[in-house]
Amino acid sequence: MECMKCGNEMTKANFFTFGGMSLETKTNSIFETPERSSVEVYVCNKCGYVELKATDFKKF
Numbered sequence: 540m541e542c543m544k545c546g547n548e549m550t551k552a553n554f555f556t557f558g559g560m561s562l563e564t565k566t567n568s569i570f571e572t573p574e575r576s577s578v579e580v581y582v583c584n585k586c587g588y589v590e591l592k593a594t595d596f597k598k599f
């Protein structure tokens with residue numbers, strides 16, 4: 540992935556909160572099961588720009 544700010548090749552990194560970080564689709568009721576996706580992080584080692592990407596973005 541290329542950095543949006545400076546065009547440098549970005550490095551994939553691990554991004555941790557306790558138990559991992561994930562995204563969830565918004566549901567209209569508590570009876571619906573939300574779809575979940577984990578998050579990938581890319582860091583530019585030239586300018587420090589960080590980009591987040593959902594791994595299962597098509598669920599949204």
Ligand SMILES: [Zn+2]
Nearest residue numbers: 542545583586
């Ligand atoms: Zn950059």
